[in-house]
Amino acid sequence: GQQVMQIPQYQHVQEGEDFTTYCNSSTTLSNIQWYKQRPGGHPVFLIQLVKSGEVKKQKRLTFQFGEAKKNSSLHITATQTTDVGTYFxxxxxxxxxxxxFGTGTRLTVIP
Amino acid sequence: EAGVAQSPRYKIIEKRQSVAFWCNPISGHATLYWYQQILGQGPKLLIQFQNNGVVDDSQLPKDRFSAERLKGVDSTLKIQPAKLEDSAVYLCASSLGSPLYGYTFGSGTRLTVV
Structure with missing residues (x-):
């Protein structure tokens, strides 16, 4: 069956450091979406990527869709405590x- | 716009009991999804409705789970009888039509089966 794996599973960073999570699918995707789930909360839609090699930015967040449309990444520059949560x-x-949905990466930001 | 409403917020039941969850999607959203999220995992689809018809229920454990969306608006998900492994957060989500518009999730119902 279809699998979407994310690495790392957990990431602890000092506030101000950068963070990246990677998403890998076993099958080619028509599009990929990213969601953020705060502790105790529900997933919230962040962005959608559709085109091969597409890159989108939202302030400190950069999203990328791989050329083969089987992988994607989310990069956060200069993390803040408000970035804490699990990214799917x-x-x-x-x-x-x-x-x-992927397995998620849980981000902890240490002040 | 009002979000996706779910109730109850929390529920604790004993194994073999039954439980029901309710969801009211965003007005105008034709597609409604029920997801199960076990602690530490990603959401897993249980069932998808388009208006009042089932689009995908391939991962719904039909021997104990049932869901309906009779008038194409709100929906209920039932578990009968519950097992310990059903302990999870049950998330309802809605979208305008296809998933291309992104999902809006409700706050979820946290179920504990003891």
Whole structure:
């Protein structure tokens, strides 16, 4: 079956350091979305990537979709304590009707 | 706009009991999803509705789980009888149509089966 793996599973950083999480799918995706889930909260939609090699930025967050549309990354520059949470990628397989969520990367930011 | 409403927020039941969760999606969102999120894992799809029809229930344990969306608006998810391994957060999400618009999740129902 379809699998979407994320690495690392956990990441602790000092405030101000950069952070990157990687998402790898076993199958080619038509698009990929990223969600953030704060501790005790629910996933919140961040962004969607559709095109091969696409790069999008949201302030300190940079999202990238791989050329083969099987992997993606989220990079946060100069982390802040408000970045704490679990970041999930979610892939949409071509022809599928719903998203398959990755395993998530839990980010802790140490002040 | 109002978000996705879910109730109850928390529920504790004994194994073999039954439980029901309710979800009211964002007005105008045709597609409604129920996801199960076990602690430390990503959300896993249980069932997807488009209006009042089921689009995908391939991962729904149908021997104990059931869901309905009779009027194409709000939805209920039921577990009967519950097992210990059903302890999880049950998330309802909605989208305008296809997943291409992104999902809006509700706050979820945290179920503990003891």
């Amino acid at each position: 990628c979610a892939g949409l397989k071509t022809g599928a009707n719903n998203l398959f």
